[in-house]
Amino acid sequence: MKPKSLVNIGDYGRDDIFRILESAARFKQESDRDLLRGKVCATLFFEPSTRTRLSFETAVSRLSGRIIGFSDSATSSAAKGESLKDTIVMVSNYADLIVMRHHLEGSARYASEISTVPVINAGDGSNQHPTQTMLDLFTIYETQGSLENLTITVVGDLKYGRTVHSLIQGMSYFNPTFNFVAPEELHIPDKYKLFCDKRNIPYREFTDFAPEAINSADILYMTRVQKERFTDLMEYEKVKNVYILRDRMLANSKENLKVLHPLPRVNEVNQDVDANPKAYYFEQAKNGMYTRQAIICDLMGVES
Ligand code: CP
Numbered sequence: 001m002k003p004k005s006l007v008n009i010g011d012y013g014r015d016d017i018f019r020i021l022e023s024a025a026r027f028k029q030e031s032d033r034d035l036l037r038g039k040v041c042a043t044l045f046f047e048p049s050t051r052t053r054l055s056f057e058t059a060v061s062r063l064s065g066r067i068i069g070f071s072d073s074a075t076s077s078a079a080k081g082e083s084l085k086d087t088i089v090m091v092s093n094y095a096d097l098i099v100m101r102h103h104l105e106g107s108a109r110y111a112s113e114i115s116t117v118p119v120i121n122a123g124d125g126s127n128q129h130p131t132q133t134m135l136d137l138f139t140i141y142e143t144q145g146s147l148e149n150l151t152i153t154v155v156g157d158l159k160y161g162r163t164v165h166s167l168i169q170g171m172s173y174f175n176p177t178f179n180f181v182a183p184e185e186l187h188i189p190d191k192y193k194l195f196c197d198k199r200n201i202p203y204r205e206f207t208d209f210a211p212e213a214i215n216s217a218d219i220l221y222m223t224r225v226q227k228e229r230f231t232d233l234m235e236y237e238k239v240k241n242v243y244i245l246r247d248r249m250l251a252n253s254k255e256n257l258k259v260l261h262p263l264p265r266v267n268e269v270n271q272d273v274d275a276n277p278k279a280y281y282f283e284q285a286k287n288g289m290y291t292r293q294a295i296i297c298d299l300m301g302v303e304s
Pocket residue numbers: 048049050051052053123132262263264
């Protein structure tokens with residue numbers, strides 16, 4: 001039987017999501033637990049990362065598991081031309097779980113079909129970043145007391161932003177309303193609008209960073225314009241600083257508003273926002289460790 005993997009946030013239904021969030025809340029109370037002793041987790045990062053890789057590695061270390069892997073594919077035999085297939089076959093002989101980030105959309109699904117151990121998608125190109133979404137859902141629940149009936153304004157690179165694509169799917173169980181704020185060049189792909197239409201999820205599109213999009217929101221989800229996704233750097237230069245959130249722009253926002261960002265940020269959230277109690281992106285990143293502990297245990301069949 002194929003092991004259970006997390007490739008797409010749609011792999012987890014509503015009940016699965018609540019099971020993970022409850023487990024993550026327990027890990028937030030007590031993160032050092034002896035649950036993965038004797039287990040080996042491999043982190044294969046073919047693309048750069050700070051938070052995702054380090055939070056996965058910390059999550060495993062705090063549960064007494066061990067880590068193997070690489071943070072730069074240039075130091076692996078991929079640099080000699082070894083295929084992804086052979087890499088996954090090899091590593092699934094060594095480890096009990098594989099966490100992989102790769103620039104190709106669909107690479108995580110492909111890896112999960114070859115692997116004999118669970119695979120966690122830590123980001124596949126512009127497609128999906130399901131563990132980011134799980135930590136986003138945890139953070140939204142933590143700050144709003146519910147996931148239901150929230151207005152979420154997502155800002156920035158909605159075309160290539162895998163965190164946004166996963167978030168739309170993950171929130172779809174909870175009757176959300178979306179405001180999509182993006183320049184023409186980076187607007188939300190039609191397939192995600194179709195996804196919303198099919199589920200009667202209301203959304204509005206903005207090309208300017210309108211006060212209405214900020215002031216109607218429960219969650220303001222900022223994203224970076226990702227230089228690495230552009231083939232034409234002139235196009236990147238045109239849009240790189242298109243929206244910059246400044247503290248004064250939050251003056252008329254809702255009391256319960258929280259500003260989230262998957263990070264890293266470049267210029268899109270000015271540093272004067274950091275001291276505003278509505279800024280929650282660093283706590284959001286911290287929640288990544290607890291949420292990933294919950295996901296790892298879930299996939300490995302470890303009671304948590
Ligand atoms: N949010 C996120 O994926 O961050 P990293 O690229 O640093 O892992």
